[in-house]
Amino acid sequence: AQTVTQSQPEMSVQEAETVTLSCTYDTSESDYYLFWYKQPPSRQMILVIRQEAYKQQNATENRFSVNFQKAAKSFSLKISDSQLGDAAMYFCAYRRIQGAQKLVFGQGTRLTINP
């Protein structure tokens, strides 16, 4: 079975600084998707970024980028120029390429932004 592990329960960063959230996963599949979701205090799940495993290029979305290391099964999220609105729980998630969108989530990292 696939598993996703986030080893940092909490992280904090100064506003305007850069922070990296870690995620490792375990799978025997060669093709799959990886995601980072943000859950602010409203508890709405918001997709931050997505990476297809067959793409070597790391995904980026404005201030958000990933470092995808397929051989190491590592998928970290870098947030540049941190803003107060970035404060939230961040979840790493995995799913197979085909079929239903059955996501496997990590335990989450609570990110605090210090003004």
Add this chain to the structure above:
Amino acid sequence: DGGITQSPKYLFRKEGQNVTLSCEQNLNHDAMYWYRQDPGQGLRLIYYSQIVNDFQKGDIAEGYSVSREKKESFPLTVTSAQKNPTAFYLCASSKLWSYSEDSPLHFGNGTRLTVT
């Protein structure tokens, strides 16, 4: 605007009672999902459905039941057999997967269920 509506936002029940959580979507999505979220844990899949009148168990289906009589609706019943029902429940929907398109998962705003 299209979206997913979960109601109510907060729900309180006495132990031993069944309770049904509502999930409605107007995105014309074929697939719908129920996830459970506990403190310190990520979301875990309870049930999912890819077509009307059909659904499959997820990783933690015991003590729960669902129905999919309409494309737009996927209610979740938390039965008295669920040992630890107090949690935050999230409903989601998506288009069916295809090689040409992989649509994102859309989430509702969730229902916080407290059982005492």
